[in-house]
Amino acid sequence: METIGVTVLTISGITGLLALLLSIANKTIANYGEKKIVINKSKELTVEGGDTLLSALIEQKIFIPSACGGKGSCGYCKVTVTEGGGEILATELGYVTPKEREEGVRLSCQCKVRNDMQIQIPEELFSVKQYDYHVEFIKDVTPTIKHLRLGLPEAEEITFKAGQYVQILAPKYKGSDEEVYRAYSIASSPVDTKAVELYIGYVKEGKATTYVHNFLKPSMKLTVVGPYGDFFYQDNDREMVMVAIGTGMAPIMSILKYMRSNKIDRKVTFFFGARTSEDLFEMDTLAELEKDMPNFKLVACLSRPSEKDNWTGEVGRVTDMLEKYLTNASNSEAYLCGSPVMIDSVIPILGAKGMPEEHIYYDKFE
Amino acid sequence: MIEIHPLVIFFASIFTNNMILSNFLGMCSFIAVSSEIKTSLSLGQAVTFVLATTSVLNYIVYYTILVPLGLEYLRFIVFIIVIAAFVQLVEMIIERYFESLYYSLGIFLPLITVNCAILGVSLFMIIREYNLIQSFAFGVGSGLGWTLAIVAMAGIRKKIMGAKIPKGLEGAGITLIITGIMALAFLGFSGIVQIQ
Known part of the structure; x- marks a missing residue:
C-alpha cells in the first residue's frame, strides 16, 4: 500500500514541478505582451502579441482579404510590413515575388506580431466591414449551384462596386471542426444596398460549399465580410x-x-x-x-x-x-x-x- | 564497472558509438530532415541541447528521487515526462527567438520528444552506470555525434542532387543505403575504445 502511495506521489510531484516550470515559461517566454501596429503611418492599434498579423487585424475590425482562412495557401492576405515583421518565412516565399519581397510584402496570416510594427494596407480595406445577414432565400439554379439572397437588418446597408466579392464565414458543423472564410462574387446590383445575392457552386469536400449546400436554411444568420476586389465595372465609353x-x-x-x-x-x-x-x-x-x-x-x-x-x-x-x-x-x-x-x-x-x-x-x- | 574517463566517453559517443550509425537510434528525423545542411545543423543543435540537458536532469531525478525511494521501475515514464517537458520548453524558446528555424523544423521539433536517441541516452547511462560527469559527456557527445551524422548526410544528399538515381530509390531509399555505407565506414572506428 505504501509503495503505491510513494509511486503516485513521486510521479505527481515530478509532473507538477514540470507543469509549474512550463506555465512559468508560458507566461514569460511565450508571452509577447501588448504591441503597437501603426497602419499607413496614421492609424495606431494596440494588440496582444504572439498572434498572426491577420488575426490581430481582424480582431481590430480591419478585414484583410483571405480566401483560405489563414492557412497560407491562397496568397490574398498580402500586407506591406515596413518595420517589425522580422525575416520572411519559407511558407510565404511561394506567394511573394522577389520585387514584392524587397518592398516588405508579407502574408499577414504567416507573419506574427512580435514587435511594434509599421504596416501599409490599401485605404479601401478600411471600408470593409462585417455584416450579419440573414438568408432570405436559398434555391437550386442547377443541380450543383445554389442561388442565395442575403438580407441585412433594417438599419444597415452595404456599398460596393459591381463586380466585387464578399467573404462568407462558414461556421463549424458536423464534419467540419473549424470556421472558414470563403470568397464569393456578388451577383446583385449595387443599387440594392439592403441585400447581396450569391451563386455558390458545390465543391466536393469544400468546407464552405458543403455548409451552404447541406446545412444553410432560409432565415438562418450568415456572417459576411466585404466588399473586396479590384475587379469591377469601369466607367467609360468603350x-x-x-x-x-x-x-x-x-x-x-x-x-x-x-x-x-x-x-x-x-x-x-x-x-x-x-x-x-x-x-x-x-x-x-x-x-x-x-x-x-x-x-x-x-x-x-x-x-x-x-x-x-x-x-x-x-x-x-x-x-x-x-x-x-x-x-x-x-x-x-x-x-x-x-x-x-x-x-x-x-x-x-x-x-x-x-x-x-x-x-x-x-x-x-x- | 571500470572507470572510464569522461573525455573518452565523449569522443566514443561521437565516433565509435554514434547514436545513429552504430545504434540506429533517432532515424526518423535523420532521414526526414537531412535534405538541407542548414536545417540539419539546427536540428542537430536542438537535439544536442536537449540531450545534454535531459541526460543531466534524468541523472539527478533517477539517483536522487527514484533510487532512494526504490522506484527504479518508474524510469521510463519519468524520463519521458522530463524529456517531453524539456522539448516543450525548447520549442517555446525557438518559436520566440528563432522564428524561421521554428518553421523549417516544423513537426520534427516536437518529435524530438519521442526521438529514441534521447531516451536511449538516458537509459544507456543508467545501464552502463555512468556517474554525473560521464553522463553529461555521454549526452553532449551523443548529440554531437547525431549532428555530425545528420549534417554529413545532408552534405552527401546535396552532392547527389544532380545524380541519376533509380526511380524507386529516390528520397528515403537512397538515404537508407547511404546510411548503411556510412555506418560501415564508422565501423572502422570501433575497437578503438570500449565504453560499455
Whole structure:
C-alpha cells in the first residue's frame, strides 16, 4: 500500500514541478505582451502579441482579404510590413515575388506580431466591414449551384462596386471542426444596398460549399465580410466584352444589373460558357436584361451538349466563340470571370484581336 | 564497472558509438530532415541541447528521487515526462527567438520528444552506470555525434542532387543505403575504445 502511495506521489510531484516550470515559461517566454501596429503611418492599434498579423487585424475590425482562412495557401492576405515583421518565412516565399519581397510584402496570416510594427494596407480595406445577414432565400439554379439572397437588418446597408466579392464565414458543423472564410462574387446590383445575392457552386469536400449546400436554411444568420476586389465595372465609353463560365457569371450579372438601373447604354457582348444546358443558369434573367438593354447581346455556348439537351445554340468553348464573333477589339475592354485555365486561354485571344492588356479585367476563381 | 574517463566517453559517443550509425537510434528525423545542411545543423543543435540537458536532469531525478525511494521501475515514464517537458520548453524558446528555424523544423521539433536517441541516452547511462560527469559527456557527445551524422548526410544528399538515381530509390531509399555505407565506414572506428 505504501509503495503505491510513494509511486503516485513521486510521479505527481515530478509532473507538477514540470507543469509549474512550463506555465512559468508560458507566461514569460511565450508571452509577447501588448504591441503597437501603426497602419499607413496614421492609424495606431494596440494588440496582444504572439498572434498572426491577420488575426490581430481582424480582431481590430480591419478585414484583410483571405480566401483560405489563414492557412497560407491562397496568397490574398498580402500586407506591406515596413518595420517589425522580422525575416520572411519559407511558407510565404511561394506567394511573394522577389520585387514584392524587397518592398516588405508579407502574408499577414504567416507573419506574427512580435514587435511594434509599421504596416501599409490599401485605404479601401478600411471600408470593409462585417455584416450579419440573414438568408432570405436559398434555391437550386442547377443541380450543383445554389442561388442565395442575403438580407441585412433594417438599419444597415452595404456599398460596393459591381463586380466585387464578399467573404462568407462558414461556421463549424458536423464534419467540419473549424470556421472558414470563403470568397464569393456578388451577383446583385449595387443599387440594392439592403441585400447581396450569391451563386455558390458545390465543391466536393469544400468546407464552405458543403455548409451552404447541406446545412444553410432560409432565415438562418450568415456572417459576411466585404466588399473586396479590384475587379469591377469601369466607367467609360468603350465597347464591352464579357466572358464567364459557371459561377463566374455572378459578377457579370451584377455589372449588367448595375448598367440597366443606371441606363448605361454601352455595347455589351457576354459570352457565357457551360458544359451542358443543365449548367446554364439564370437564363430568364439574362433574357430579360437582353430585352431591357438593346445594346446587350448574350452568346451562350455549350462545350458538351448531350442528346437530351435539344440544344440549338452555339457549340464550343468560349474561346471558340471569341474567335468567331469578335473582330476588332482595339477599342473594347474585357471582363473575364471563371477558372484560371479559361482566363489564361482567353487573354491571348483578346490580345490577338487588338485589345490592349490594360483594358482586360479579370477575376480568377480558384 | 571500470572507470572510464569522461573525455573518452565523449569522443566514443561521437565516433565509435554514434547514436545513429552504430545504434540506429533517432532515424526518423535523420532521414526526414537531412535534405538541407542548414536545417540539419539546427536540428542537430536542438537535439544536442536537449540531450545534454535531459541526460543531466534524468541523472539527478533517477539517483536522487527514484533510487532512494526504490522506484527504479518508474524510469521510463519519468524520463519521458522530463524529456517531453524539456522539448516543450525548447520549442517555446525557438518559436520566440528563432522564428524561421521554428518553421523549417516544423513537426520534427516536437518529435524530438519521442526521438529514441534521447531516451536511449538516458537509459544507456543508467545501464552502463555512468556517474554525473560521464553522463553529461555521454549526452553532449551523443548529440554531437547525431549532428555530425545528420549534417554529413545532408552534405552527401546535396552532392547527389544532380545524380541519376533509380526511380524507386529516390528520397528515403537512397538515404537508407547511404546510411548503411556510412555506418560501415564508422565501423572502422570501433575497437578503438570500449565504453560499455
